[in-house]
Amino acid sequence: MSTKTLPDLIPDAKLKLPKQAERTLAGGLTVIAIRRTSVPLVELRLRVPFGKAPLARATLLPQALFTGTGTMSSIDIAAELQAVGGGLSAGLDPDRLVVSGNSLASGLDRMLEILAAVLTDPAYPNEEVATERDRLVDHIQVALTQPSHLARTALLKRMFGKHPYAVQTPEPEQVRAVRPAQLRTLHAERVRPEGAVLVLVGDLNPEKAIDAAEKALGSWTGPAKTVEMPPTPPLEPGALLLVDRPGAVQSSLRMALPAVERTDPDYAALQIANLIFGGYFSSRWVENMREDKGYTYGPHTAIEHYLAGSTLTVSAEVATEVTGPSLLETLYELGRIASLPPAEDELEQARRYALGTLRLGMSTQGGLASLASMYANFGLRLDHLPQYSAALATVTREQVADAAARFLAPTRAVTVVLGDAEKVQGPLSALTAVERSAE
């Protein structure tokens, strides 16, 4: 058995940005078109400011957005889109209404026309809205039995208190009370081009694609209601909140830690600190919890960005019988990274991962579209990528240690555990103060 050596890496070529164009239309819609001709398709992303919209209506509106226009039924809309290989869907995040879709490249004009009809001439027919309302209620009922959803709901409440971000899913009863007329009103008030960004990526000529968008969406006009989202409150670490789920065979462990926005000078250091701690498979926490202890399958951490603030979240589903020990290892790894600087090879490995996965994310039309749209949401453009890459390439061990000490200290964490309280309360109480959820 001969020993073989690992081949060296060939250094990356300079990051190349795709050809693109941008124009803000008279109505206020910004259109960004990016050329990637790899497959004969176009990806579409539209984000419309939607912060602080009444939750039940705002959650139903995207589900009902394609139920009809002045001239098309829901079936017409779906069939006409399909005819050009297209499809559109809509969703909501706490800041935006998001429309996503794609079509054959030759169908771009038609897809834009249909999108324009939906945006400017929506009908919200009573029958169809009632169907979508019932489906949304069913969907929420299912979510309410999913541990990931329940843990997230409890964590958001602890993180955000009275801030609008604290509740992101309406109660079934609230959804049942929504009337079609309320959707029409909400649409008229909030589904407006001002501040909205449309991203088109694919086998297209950027200027011509913007012309097509202007032709189709030029009639989308009208002022948007101005809504100020207050900044998110600072996290208030306190007792671990234990939410009972009798009989659960796993506990859902969730933590929230402070973070900074993408443009903050500390962001690259924080991202690297997060990777070294738990943000990728080859992190300390994942190697410990999964590959050494076997407590969990897919533990992960992420930095989540909202318009009004950013948070680092830590998530793991762990076997009920190792819930206490899992918290122990998590606190240990957070304490370790907050107290001791990482090793040089840990930093280099995380740095290369961060730089490499940026390139992977840009390598498809869909990836580019989502990235450009998400950046635009925060006022950034793809030219932020080379800047951010440079920050990742130069961040030092000291900067990473400093960011870890400030953001990953276990004393700063808001912690929620969803699980069989009778079995896990004792072991958790051995490690930290535990408070039972009232629900």
Added chain:
Amino acid sequence: MARRIKIPATKYPVERFTLANGLRVVLTPDRSAPVVGVAVVYDVGIRSEPEGRTGFAHLFEHLMFQGSENLEKLAHFRHVQGAGGTFNGSTHLDYTDYFEVLPSGALERALFLEADRMRGPRLTEENLLNQIDVVKEEIRVNVLNRPYGGFPWLRLPPVMFSTFPNAHDGYGSFGDLDSATVEDAQAFFDRYYACGNATLAVAGDFDVATATEMIHRHFGDVPARPAPALPDFHEPDLTSEKRDVYTDKLAPLPGVASAWRVPDPIGDFENYLPFVVLAEVLTDGDASRLVERLVQRDRTVTSIGGYIGFMGDEFQVRNPTAMLLQAHMPPGGDAEKVLRTVDEEMDRLAADGLKPGELERVQARIATHLLRDTDAVLGRALPMAVLELQRGRPEMLNELPKLVGEVTEAQIVAAAATLRPERRATVEVIPGAAA
């Protein structure tokens, strides 16, 4: 609406060769983004695991990440991610895949890592016990601790099939997982993980001559071992409906899923392909037949989906397989009524055919899905590796949108006519949680 859009095609180049040790190789270069995808696929899956060892193919997939000839435990992950890449593996009914996506300068490293474990993983008691724990947590997350876990992919096969390879639980029972030994793992590797039983595909930003040289250098000395004979898992079709009902104590709403056998995806592709299109005619979007009828008009289901293959891998599965329909119903929903309506719609389709433009628009949408998947390097490397393994035709990936576009109305009607209640296997979920 009936105007027809032209279905475009991709022209990804395909180079094929076989090493002296039997490893089949597919190269598909594309310099449009500075990334590469590497996929190694072994011709063994859930259907080949031994009785008393349910879940073993998947457990073994985990063991392939636990170190190999020149690599300690954890090294594989660190070398891929430390090169800026991502990795994973997955176990299917008929094959097991391992893959990486990386910046193009890391291609040789990925080839080295795959060749090293093709020579043999480090199989130790400690790693085995650790990964049995991890797999149990995976099963808890995906099956035991959530509503509708394993519905219908683990629930329908035992209703539809009667032989162990086709019917058993591919995730495995905890008892069987606990019984697994290092000796079992070594025997499984020796039997199935021969390089003659594998394919390697590389897609993306590389030079063919350079990559060919690297592949010879890294894989050329993997010892040749004979590939096992390809098993035949065929079973006779159902002659009367088979049913099962179970209570899911975490589920708040009732559910139902049915499956019908379809023609051999490889041996009878011409008659198989119409079912792929039919599934979309029935369930893709608001203008599809079953969504329009059951969701919009009757409101008897809250969602419905249709697809081929229990794992949704319609072009990467062998005979026997099935077309599936699965639906969730509102509270108090009636599965019988849903099934009767499906039968009615099938009769209507078989009797009246399709509406003008209906087939063309569905074909256009399928083309978009197929093309979109191939935009990612892995969306070329993985299916081409499997197409090479199962059909010796990786270039078929380029042809699929056109082949789908050539399916005729008569073929759809004929396919729909075979979806009779007496050929159906059905499983019903009774909600055990209050809605």
